[in-house]
Amino acid sequence: MQVIPAIDLRGGKCVRLVQGKFDQETVFADDPVQMALHWQSLGAARLHLVDLDGAKTGAAQNTKVVARIVDALDIPVQLGGGIRSVETAKLMLDLGVERVILGTSVVLDRDLASAVIDRFGDQIIIGLDASDGFVATHGWQEVTDVPAVDFASEMESLGASRIIHTDISRDGMMEGVNLGAMEKMARAVKIPVIASGGVTSIDDIKNLKKIERLGIEGVITGKALYTGSIDLPQAISLAGG
Secondary structure (H helix, E strand, O other), X not given: OEEEEEEXXXXXXXXXXXXXXXXXXXXXXXXXXXXXXXXXXXXXXXXEEEEHHHHHHOOOOOHHHHHHHHHHOOOOEEEEOOOOOHHHHHHHHXXXXXXXXXXXXXXXXXXXXXXXXXXXXXXXXXXXXXXXOEEEEOOOOEEEEEEHHHHHHHHHHXXXXXXXXXXXXXXXXXXXXXXXXXXXXXXHOOOOEEEEXXXXXXXXXXXXXXXXXXXXXXXXXXXXXXXXXXXXXXXXXXXXX
């Protein structure tokens, strides 16, 4: 199970939001490239990037910073936020991003989801953001009536190779992972699931490790790393990746 540090980009800086709320922002670094290199130096095997401006506007906004990060790192990078077309997905992959994450776009347009998955295969991750079991869209600003597990199953049937499942009610709250929701999602699909949202302490890593066998491939953590609540090398050692 990989432990994947997250860098959320807004206005070219490394920030964290609380439950995706843009008016509750903390800036953790003015230079995301140096932050990315820091997590790599501590043993991260993969980095998770989110273009928050892109998630909000629907179009990639931090492309130059993403390119600088990709060029600086030796480890693979996955990117979400504002990727809502085949062309944008290709642009980011051409920059050197290993995997791109589709969120709102696939909820709103299943034909697009199918086209992107068919073209790019396992370079596509489905970003499934959920609130109380229902899919959230537009940078978490809207909640649909689509059950998260049903949506995950539909994406699996279209050929999706993995899912990032984020419980937005826990994200940035430092309240711990919603283990029940993660287990339910992992049992609902046969493809790997990456857990996200609410990772607060090393106990969350331990608890997710217990259900790794169900298909939990990795865990994304952000705020807990920046505040020192989780020590990255310790978490990587415990998770085994």
